[in-house]
Amino acid sequence: MTDKITLAFDDLQDRSKADGNAHLDRISLRNHIVDVEIGAFQQERDTTQRISFDVVVEVRQLDPSLKDDVDRILSYDRMTWAIEHELNAERLNLLETLAERVADRILLEPQAQRVFVRIQKLDRGNGELGVEIVRDRAEAARIDQQEAPRPIVMFLSNTAFSSGHLQAWIDQLCATEAPILLCVDIPDLTRPLAQTLVNQRNIDLLAIEQSAWVLASLNDRFEVVATRTELDWAMKNDQVSIWAPAKIVLDAVDGPQGSDGAELALWFARETNAVKLISIGKTLPECADIDVLNLSADVRTL
Numbered sequence: 001m002t003d004k005i006t007l008a009f010d011d012l013q014d015r016s017k018a019d020g021n022a023h024l025d026r027i028s029l030r031n032h033i034v035d036v037e038i039g040a041f042q043q044e045r046d047t048t049q050r051i052s053f054d055v056v057v058e059v060r061q062l063d064p065s066l067k068d069d070v071d072r073i074l075s076y077d078r079m080t081w082a083i084e085h086e087l088n089a090e091r092l093n094l095l096e097t098l099a100e101r102v103a104d105r106i107l108l109e110p111q112a113q114r115v116f117v118r119i120q121k122l123d124r125g126n127g128e129l130g131v132e133i134v135r136d137r138a139e140a141a142r143i144d145q146q147e148a149p150r151p152i153v154m155f156l157s158n159t160a161f162s163s164g165h166l167q168a169w170i171d172q173l174c175a176t177e178a179p180i181l182l183c184v185d186i187p188d189l190t191r192p193l194a195q196t197l198v199n200q201r202n203i204d205l206l207a208i209e210q211s212a213w214v215l216a217s218l219n220d221r222f223e224v225v226a227t228r229t230e231l232d233w234a235m236k237n238d239q240v241s242i243w244a245p246a247k248i249v250l251d252a253v254d255g256p257q258g259s260d261g262a263e264l265a266l267w268f269a270r271e272t273n274a275v276k277l278i279s280i281g282k283t284l285p286e287c288a289d290i291d292v293l294n295l296s297a298d299v300r301t302l
Contacts, residue, residue, distance in 0.1 A: 024058040024059065024060070024061070024113055024114070025058070025059050025060075025061055026056055026057065026058050026059070027056075027057050027059060027074060027076070027079075028054070028055065028056045028057070029053065029054070029055040029076060029079045029080065030054050031052055031054065032052065032053040032054070032055070032080065032083065033050055033051070033052050033053075033122070034050070034051055034053070034083070034087065035048040035049070035050055036048055036049070036051055036087050037049075037091055037253075038051065038091065038092055038093070038095070038098070039093060039121075039124075040093035040094065044124075045250070046198060049121060049122070049123040049124060050121075050122040050123050051095070051119055051120065051121055051122065052119070052120045052122055052128075052130075053083055053102075053117070053118070053119055054116075054117075054118040054119075055079055055083075055102070055106070055115065055116065055117050055118075056115070056116040057074060057079065057106060057109075057112050057114070057115045057116075058112070058113045058114040058115070059074050059111040059112055059113060060111050060113060074106075074109045074111045074112055078106070078109060079106060082102050082105035082106045083102055085105060086098060086101040086102050086105060087253070088253050088254075089101075089253075090228060090248070090251045090252060090253065091250070091251035091252060091253060092251070095119045095121070095130060095131045096131050096133070098119060099117045099118075099119050099131050099132075099133045100133065100135075102117055102119075103115045103117050103133060103135040104135070107135060107136075107137055112137070113136060113137055114134065114135070114136040114137070115134070115135055115136075116132070116133075116134050117132070117133050117135075118130060118131070118132040119131055148232070148235070148273065149178070149179050149235045149236060150178060150179075150272075150273050150274060150275040151178055151179040151180065151181045151235055151272050151274050151275065152173055152176060152178045152179070152180055152181070152274060152275060152276050152277075152278065153181045153182075153183060153265060153268060153269040153272065153274045153276070153277045153278070154169070154173065154180070154181070154182050154183070154277075154278040154279075154280065155182075155183045155184075155185070155261065155262055155265035155266075155277065155278070155279045155280065155282065155284075156182060156183070156184050156185065156215075156280055156281070157185050157261075157262070157279075157280060157281025157282045157297060158185050158187060158188050158281070159281040159297040160280035160281040160297040161184060161185070161211065161215065163280075163297050163298075165297075165298075165299070165300055166218075167219070168300060169280070169302055170219070170221075170240065172301070172302045173240075173302065174221075174240065178275055178276075179234065179235040179236075179238065179239070179241070180240045180241065181225075181231075181234075181235075181241050181242075181243055181268070181272065181274070182215065182222070182240070182241065182242045182243065183242075183243050183245075183261065183264065183265035183268060184208060184211040184212055184215055184242065184261060185208070185211070185261030185262065185282070186204055186207050186208055186211075186259065186260075186261050187207055187208075187210065187211045189207070191203055191204065191207050200259075201257070201258070201259045202246070202250075204259035205245055205246040205249060205250070205259055206246060208244075208245055208246075208259070208261060208264070209224075209226075209244040209245065209246055212224050212242045212243065212244045213244075215242050216242050219240075221239075221240045222240050222241075222242055223239050223240070223241055223242070224241070224242050224243075224244050225241045225242070225243060225244065226244040226246070226247050226248070227247055227248070228248060231243075231248075231272070235272075243268060245264055245268070248268075248271075249264065249267075252271075255267070261282075262279060262282045262284055265277065265279065265284075266284055266287070266290070266292075269290055270289065270290060274290060275291065276290075276291045276292075276293060277290055277291065277292050277293070278293045278295065278302060279292065279293070279294050279295070280295045280296070280297055280299070281295075281296065281297040282294075
């Protein structure tokens with residue numbers, strides 16, 4: 001009987017041949033090296049490091065009648081695309097999370113039955129630090145293939161934040177069928193001044209989050225969301241959400257570099273594929289890719 005503990009540290013090819021799956025074909029991607037920003041430590045932010053991917057996929061045998069049709073196989077391009085897709089989705093702290101997502105993405109392919117993923121950091125510490133996982137179609141957490149709901153994003157300037165019409169605006173939005181996501185501006189309060197732009201942005205983002213929590217205290221229906229997981233759940237469960245931007249912005253691969261609340265709201269609306277962005281008290285430019293509605297803070301009806 002194969003010792004799976006020992007096997008876990010053997011060559012990836014040996015692992016892929018274990019457990020009596022000789023009837024399955026295998027394709028592999030080896031030593032695929034990518035420069036990426038990843039890691040939980042502060043010194044791993046705002047810099048890239050090399051990580052290496054080794055992937056072995058067990059696949060169902062092809063029908064002989066398909067012959068040499070590249071469109072009917074799990075190609076190497078699909079494997080590298082799965083890696084690229086997950087790296088571009090958001091900045092991650094853990095290799096374990098990245099490995100899980102790459103494995104789940106590959107297992108969406110109809111032919112894929114089991115996948116072995118090894119990811120290693122090549123530039124951190126002595127040796128190669130990494131993680132290895134094995135997932136099959138039955139065990140893997142399936143990626144939700146339902147079409148994501150399209151929210152209405154409403155940005156509240158500081159004037160709008162303190163408006164007596166705020167509750168009426170929320171009631172009008174809740175009468176629609178779209179999920180509601182609220183964004184707030186940097187509060188008009190004195191903030192600490194940092195010596196670098198990166199640190200100042202972090203301070204500004206935290207100031208916005210303080211306003212988000214103040215807004216959440218005004219209504220029992222409001223919940224603060226800070227992660228994509230919380231955001232996805234909120235949009236699927238008709239929750240009125242207030243965006244705490246720090247984590248999602250800092251984890252974004254191509255996120256906004258500034259901390260202006262209105263500009264963050266515009267970026268967030270694009271990220272969530274919003275059906276509309278309503279900006280109250282600040283004017284945003286018209287955009288070709290999103291419906292922007294600019295309103296003054298003294299309006300009663302949206």
